[in-house]
Amino acid sequence: xxxxxxxxxxxxxxxxxxxxxxxxxxxxxxxxxxxxxxxxxxxxxxxxxxxxxxxxxxxxxxxxxxxxxxxxxxxxxxxxxxxxxxxxxxxxxxxxxxxxxxxxxxxxxxxxxxxxxxxxxxxxxxxxxxxxxxxxxxxxxxxxxxxxxxxxxxxxxxxxxxxxxxxxxxxxxxxxxxxxxxxxxxxxxxxxxxxxxxxxxxxxxxxxxxxxxxxxxxxxxxxxxx
Amino acid sequence: xxxxxxxxxxxxxxxxxxxxxxxxxxxxxxxxxxxxxxxxxxxxxxxxxxxxxxxxxxxxxxxxxxxxxxxxxxxxxxxxxxxxxxxxxxxxxxxxxxxxxxxxxxxxxxxxxxxxxxxxxxxxxxxxxxxxxxxxxxxxxxxxxxxxxxxxxxxxxxxxxxxxxxx
Numbered sequence: 001x002x003x004x005x006x007x008x009x010x011x012x013x014x015x016x017x018x019x020x021x022x023x024x025x026x027x028x029x030x031x032x033x034x035x036x037x038x039x040x041x042x043x044x045x046x047x048x049x050x051x052x053x054x055x056x057x058x059x060x061x062x063x064x065x066x067x068x069x070x071x072x073x074x075x076x077x078x079x080x081x082x083x084x085x086x087x088x089x090x091x092x093x094x095x096x097x098x099x100x101x102x103x104x105x106x107x108x109x110x111x112x113x114x115x116x117x118x119x120x121x122x123x124x125x126x127x128x129x130x131x132x133x134x135x136x137x138x139x140x141x142x143x144x145x146x147x148x149x150x151x152x153x154x155x156x157x158x159x160x161x162x163x164x165x166x167x168x169x170x171x172x173x174x175x176x177x178x179x180x181x182x183x184x185x186x187x188x189x190x191x192x193x194x195x196x197x198x199x200x201x202x203x204x205x206x207x208x209x210x211x212x213x214x215x216x217x218x219x220x221x222x223x224x225x226x
Numbered sequence: 227x228x229x230x231x232x233x234x235x236x237x238x239x240x241x242x243x244x245x246x247x248x249x250x251x252x253x254x255x256x257x258x259x260x261x262x263x264x265x266x267x268x269x270x271x272x273x274x275x276x277x278x279x280x281x282x283x284x285x286x287x288x289x290x291x292x293x294x295x296x297x298x299x300x301x302x303x304x305x306x307x308x309x310x311x312x313x314x315x316x317x318x319x320x321x322x323x324x325x326x327x328x329x330x331x332x333x334x335x336x337x338x339x340x341x342x343x344x345x346x347x348x349x350x351x352x353x354x355x356x357x358x359x360x361x362x363x364x365x366x367x368x369x370x371x372x373x374x375x376x377x378x379x380x381x382x383x384x385x386x387x388x389x390x391x392x393x
Contacts, residue, residue, distance in 0.1 A: 016374075016375055016378055019378050019381075019382060020349060020350050020378070023331060023346075023350045023351075023381075024350050024351060024353075025322075025323060026317045026320075026323060026328055026331060026351070027241070027317060027318040027320060028241040028242055028244060028245035028316065028317060028318065028351055029241060029244065029245070029254075029315060029316060029317055029318050030240065030241045030244070030318065031240050031241065031244045031258050031261060032254075032258060034258075035240070035258045035261065035262055036233075036236065036240075038262050039232075039236065039262050039265055039266055042262065042266040043232065043266060043269065043270070
């Protein structure tokens with residue numbers, strides 16, 4: 001920088017300082033009185049109410065042992081409260097033994113399993129059927145023949161009482177399907193063959209309108225294993 | 227820290243802080259909010275008997291002002307208040323200073339880019355040195371000095387012809 005440039009820079013600096021002093025004669029307006037009161041209120045308030053970014057950046061307060069113990073207590077209480085309903089809930093039976101030994105009259109039973117057209121016609125199931133029914137007894141030899149290793153025992157067929165308004169006898173029954181669930185262990189001990197039969201019952205309503213209701217018969221036939 | 231020491235400190239800096247906040251916030255009420263938030267934050271961080279760091283105080287007010295700018299609700303309310311022009315005076319009434327020139331300086335400042343404007347306000351009316359301005363803005367010292375120099379030159383050019391003579 002030569003002498004000419006140096007002089008020019010000095011002149012520029014002097015002009016800038018002159019402008020600064022000139023403009024500085026303008027005095028900024030003072031804030032309102034309310035601002036001082038608001039600041040005083042803020043400074044008198046506890047620090048925890050400060051919703052500012054600087055407050056968020058401060059390090060968290062040190063945790064005491066009482067603070068930790070309290071939170072552990074809360075956590076343990078929550079775990080116990082969550083576990084109590086699970087402990088009070090009854091344990092479900094195993095899948096093999098969950099099947100009822102009583103043939104129920106189920107209103108919404110849906111036929112499942114393969115249709116067995118070779119099986120005999122459906123035995124009408126009165127409220128309580130003992131295995132002395134001739135149709136069921138006729139079916140028993142076929143079941144035994146299908147399973148040579150299983151010796152059929154005395155069949156036992158029990159049907160439940162129909163519910164509600166269907167106490168009256170059906171006008172007609174239509175056999176839908178048979179199903180053989182194979183040998184299962186009742187209560188985990190008694191071997192028995194479970195045969196299901198789905199029937200469509202037709203009733204005559206009081207006002208002359210026909211009523212159709214499906215029914216599922218379950219035949220539990222105890223067997224002896226050889 | 228609730229001792230009365232902050233009152234004297236507030237009296238010395240409040241007007242300058244308010245002028246600086248108004249560079250970001252066009253109405254007085256929002257600028258006072260920014261001053262309040264920044265002042266309280268910085269003063270609370272001081273230990274008893276210790277004065278706050280002035281550049282840090284301006285940085286805190288700037289942060290508060292920027293936060294306020296982001297608030298849409300406040301922006302709408304501010305626009306409504308600015309529209310009626312009721313609180314556009316930046317300066318104290320002074321019989322020795324021409325009101326016409328004061329208004330001209332304010333108008334010329336408002337026309338400058340915000341970076342130049344805040345550097346000029348901190349240098350001229352807050353009286354901070356360039357190192358302190360650099361600390362407050364988080365910028366390089368030479369950058370701040372260059373902004374201030376260019377801003378002052380542009381400010382003088384933007385003043386109307388009859389208002390260029392010294393106050």
